Structure formats: structure tokens, C-alpha cells
Amino acid sequence: xxxxxxxxxxxxxxxxxxxxxxxxxxxxxxxxxxxxxxxxxxxxxxxxxxxxxxxxxxxxxxxxxxxxxxxxxxxxxxxxxxxxxxxxxxxxxxxxxxxxxxxxxxxxxxxxxxxxxxxxxxxxxxxxxxxxxxxxxxxxxxxxxxxxxxxxxxxxxxxxxxxxxxxxxxxxxxxxxxxxxxxxxxxxxxxxxxxxxxxxxxxxxxxxxxxxxxxxxxxxxxxxxxxxxxxxxxxxxxxxxxxxxxxx
Amino acid sequence: xxxxxxxxxxxxxxxxxxxxxxxxxxxxxxxxxxxxxxxxxxxxxxxxxxxxxxxxxxxxxxxxxxxxxxxxxxxxxxxxxxxxxxxxxxxxxxxxxxxxxxxxxxxxxxxxxxxxxxxxxxxxxxxxxxxxxxxxxxxxxxxxxxxxxxxxxxxxxxxxxxxxxxxxxxxxxxxxxxxxxxxxxxxxxxxxxxxxxxxxxxxxxxxxxxxxxxxxxxxxxxx
Numbered sequence: 001x002x003x004x005x006x007x008x009x010x011x012x013x014x015x016x017x018x019x020x021x022x023x024x025x026x027x028x029x030x031x032x033x034x035x036x037x038x039x040x041x042x043x044x045x046x047x048x049x050x051x052x053x054x055x056x057x058x059x060x061x062x063x064x065x066x067x068x069x070x071x072x073x074x075x076x077x078x079x080x081x082x083x084x085x086x087x088x089x090x091x092x093x094x095x096x097x098x099x100x101x102x103x104x105x106x107x108x109x110x111x112x113x114x115x116x117x118x119x120x121x122x123x124x125x126x127x128x129x130x131x132x133x134x135x136x137x138x139x140x141x142x143x144x145x146x147x148x149x150x151x152x153x154x155x156x157x158x159x160x161x162x163x164x165x166x167x168x169x170x171x172x173x174x175x176x177x178x179x180x181x182x183x184x185x186x187x188x189x190x191x192x193x194x195x196x197x198x199x200x201x202x203x204x205x206x207x208x209x210x211x212x213x214x215x216x217x218x219x220x221x222x223x224x225x226x227x228x229x230x231x232x233x234x235x236x237x238x239x240x241x242x243x244x245x246x247x248x
Numbered sequence: 249x250x251x252x253x254x255x256x257x258x259x260x261x262x263x264x265x266x267x268x269x270x271x272x273x274x275x276x277x278x279x280x281x282x283x284x285x286x287x288x289x290x291x292x293x294x295x296x297x298x299x300x301x302x303x304x305x306x307x308x309x310x311x312x313x314x315x316x317x318x319x320x321x322x323x324x325x326x327x328x329x330x331x332x333x334x335x336x337x338x339x340x341x342x343x344x345x346x347x348x349x350x351x352x353x354x355x356x357x358x359x360x361x362x363x364x365x366x367x368x369x370x371x372x373x374x375x376x377x378x379x380x381x382x383x384x385x386x387x388x389x390x391x392x393x394x395x396x397x398x399x400x401x402x403x404x405x406x407x408x409x410x411x412x413x414x415x416x417x418x419x420x421x422x423x424x425x426x427x428x429x430x431x432x433x434x435x436x437x438x439x440x441x442x443x444x445x446x447x448x449x450x451x452x453x454x455x456x457x458x459x460x461x462x463x464x465x466x467x468x469x470x471x
Contacts, residue, residue: 097393
């Protein structure tokens with residue numbers, strides 16, 4: 001199996017705060033890894049290290065064969081990695097001055113030098129895949145939150161990434177819109193996309209994840225198949241966390 | 249003593265053709281200066297938010313100096329002072345345009361800085377995560393959004409600079425106020441002539457406001 005992500009004793013600090021503490025983690029091609037944990041535990045920081053939105057202080061990190069150096073070294077590798085890794089954000093971060101179509105076309109045209117015709121065809125194909133073909137010429141502010149997040153997913157997919165990172169993709173959504181976004185993610189997983197998902201949606205994690213990772217205070221405390229982690233958590237911190245989030 | 253003053257409409261009307269000759273100079277100094285000021289503003293505004301301290305320092309120095317001294321002193325310095333340094337006279341028109349450029353450039357730098365900093369960091373992160381380079385992310389994503397937010401304060405600055413050109417009558421540029429002074433020297437109709445001069449400034453600034461409002465409205469739907 002091909003390893004898409006390989007992290008070895010990775011450490012990250014915010015000032016004196018040790019946010020990630022010697023993290024060892026590998027993600028195989030096609031795997032769906034869901035990362036859970038309390039807010040402030042470092043789970044978002046962890047996936048943000050993978051595409052270099054956060055720098056790390058020590059350890060090793062390779063993504064799809066490119067070695068990312070600590071402290072933002074090796075810009076060349078970083079550029080390669082960002083072409084191969086898509087990211088979906090909690091706040092969508094769509095470009096408000098561009099139409100939905102242009103949001104999706106921008107990166108393929110500027111990064112991959114795709115022609116307008118090809119980029120447009122890609123945009124239309126992806127919009128129909130996430131079920132919003134009819135909104136292509138609207139601006140993001142004219143869409144619902146759920147639609148915006150689906151556009152954000154389409155925008156990331158337009159670069160044909162080998163890995164998709166999801167940073168709490170449903171946390172900013174009204175409850176009735178969470179389902180439509182999770183459906184798209186579920187489809188993506190089924191099609192074999194390698195995914196790392198930070199989420200509080202435990203139902204999604206149980207159903208879709210190949211592996212669940214529980215992070216507590218910057219450390220991987222528990223890791224395993226969803227059934228094992230959710231039904232028989234070994235670590236008492238995992239037990240406490242799960243009893244809090246699953247109780248309601 | 250009772251005032252016998254009566255507004256002399258004929259005198260006001262008569263002054264118009266002579267005053268109008270000043271308008272091309274007023275417009276040339278304002279918009280020539282503002283165009284250069286806009287370029288300076290982009291350069292120094294972006295430098296002032298650069299990560300490197302060595303680039304920030306000259307930018308903030310420039311901004312503080314030209315924002316912190318009166319434009320009248322600046323133009324007097326350029327017109328009367330600089331010739332000593334460069335060893336030759338400086339045209340009044342050149343001095344005027346330079347003063348507006350340097351002065352508005354300092355204010356526009358701050359407008360640029362504020363506009364760029366007001367754009368959410370998530371926009372940059374989204375651009376970078378898609379594989380765009382830092383400069384692509386800036387020019388395709390951050391700048392267009394920042395520029396729309398900069399339109400109202402830029403309009404403000406344009407109006408201030410247009411009015412500032414009136415000070416350049418002191419170095420003898422034949423702009424609007426200078427024309428008025430020359431005219432009054434012969435006719436002694438100060439009230440009427442300055443009234444017309446004021447109206448002419450108002451006509452210029454109101455047209456500009458109108459254009460800016462239209463420009464802004466066009467951009468509203470998309471942000």
C-alpha cells in the first residue's frame with residue numbers, strides 16, 4: 001500500500017504551548033481517517049501541518065513522497081504538496097468576489113494552466129457531482145451554508161487532489177444542512193478518496209471512517225477501528241470524552 | 249455704518265471665463281498627483297505590512313513624514329528649497345504634482361494597509377491550500393476584495409487632494425484660486441469671485457462623489 005501521509009515524532013509549539021507532542025501517524029492511500037478530540041486538543045493544527053498552513057518545529061513529515069521540512073523549510077516541496085492536497089475549512093472560505101464557477105476554475109487555470117474551456121468543464125462536472133449545477137453563476141453569499149460548503153468541496157476537488165483534509169466541515173452549519181455535506185463526503189469516501197477529517201460528527205465517524213484517532217492535549221491517545229474506539233475505548237480519557245459527546 | 253453690499257451677478261458671470269482657465273491646472277495637479285500617489289500608496293502600503301522589518305521601516309518612515317507635515321510646507325520645500333539641492337529651478341506645476349503625489353501617497357498607503365488587513369486570513373489560507381503561490385493568492389484573491397473596500401477612503405483622499413491644490417496658488421501655479429486672486433486684483437470683486445471659485449470646486453468634487461458612488465454600487469453585488 002502507498003503511504004500518503006507519514007508523520008514521525010512531529011512536535012509543534014505555539015509559544016510555550018506544546019500543541020502537538022511527538023505525533024506518529026501514517027495514512028494509507030484510500031484510507032478515511034477521522035480525528036476526534038475536544039476543542040483545543042490540537043486536531044485542527046495536526047491536519048493544518050500536512051499542507052503547511054502551520055509550521056512545525058521538529059520531527060518528520062512526508063506527504064505523497066514530498067518531504068516537508070520543519071519551520072517552513074523547503075518551499076518547493078510545500079508547493080508540490082499543496083497541489084496534491086485539498087482542504088475544506090470550517091468557515092468555507094469561498095472567494096466572495098468570484099462566482100461559484102470562477103471559485104472552482106481559479107486554481108486549475110492558475111496552478112495547472114488549464115484552459116478556460118477545460119476548467120469550466122471541470123467546474124460543471126464537479127458542481128453536478130455535489131448537486132448544485134444550477135447555482136454556478138451565483139456568488140457565494142447567495143447560497144446557503146450547506147451549498148457553500150459543497151462548493152468548497154468541489155473547489156478543492158478541481159485540483160484532483162490525492163488527499164482531502166476536512167477541518168470541521170460541518171461545525172459552522174445549521175443542523176438541517178449538515179446532512180447534505182456529509183452525504184457528499186460519504187460519496188467521496190466510497191469512491192476511494194484518501195481523507196483526513198476533523199469532526200464532531202460521531203455518527204459519520206462510526207459509519208465512514210476506516211480508522212478513528214482520538215487526540216488529547218496534543219497527543220494521540222487512542223487509535224483504531226471506529227467500532228473499537230467507540231464501543232470499547234481503552235484509554236480513560238477517550239472514555240470520558242466519548243461519554244460527554246455521545247450522551248446527548 | 250450700514251452695509252450697502254449687493255451681490256453683483258454681472259461681476260460673477262464675467263469672472264467665469266477667466267476662472268475656467270484655472271480648472272485644467274487644478275485637475276492636472278490633482279489627478280496627476282493622485283495617480284502617482286496611488287502607485288506610491290500601493291508600494292508603501294504593501295511594504296508596511298511586509299514580514300521583513302527592513303522593508304517595513306522605510307515605508308512607515310515615509311508615511312509618518314508626509315502624513316505628519318503640512319502639505320503647504322511640503323510644496324514650499326519642493327519649490328523653494330529643492331532647487332538649492334538639484335541646482336536648478338523646479339517648475340511650479342512639477343512641484344504641485346509632486347506634493348500631491350507624495351502627500352496623498354502617504355495617506356493612500358494607510359488606506360491600502362487597512363484594506364488588505366481587513367480581509368480574512370481564511371481567504372489567504374484557501375488560496376494557498378489550492379496550490380496558488382503567495383503572490384497569486386494576493387493578487388487574485390486578497391487584492392480584489394481589499395480594493396473594493398478601499399474605494400470609499402480613496403474617494404475621500406481624492407477630494408481632500410483636489411482641495412489641497414488650492415494651496416498651490418502660493419507658488420504661482422495658475423490653478424483655480426490663483427486665477428481668482430489675479431482676477432480680483434483688477435476688479436475688487438472678492439465676494440463674487442471667491443463664491444464662483446467655491447462653486448467650481450464643489451462641481452468637481454460632487455462629480456467625483458457621484459462617479460465613486462456608481463463605481464461602488466457596481467461592486468456591491470459581488471462582495
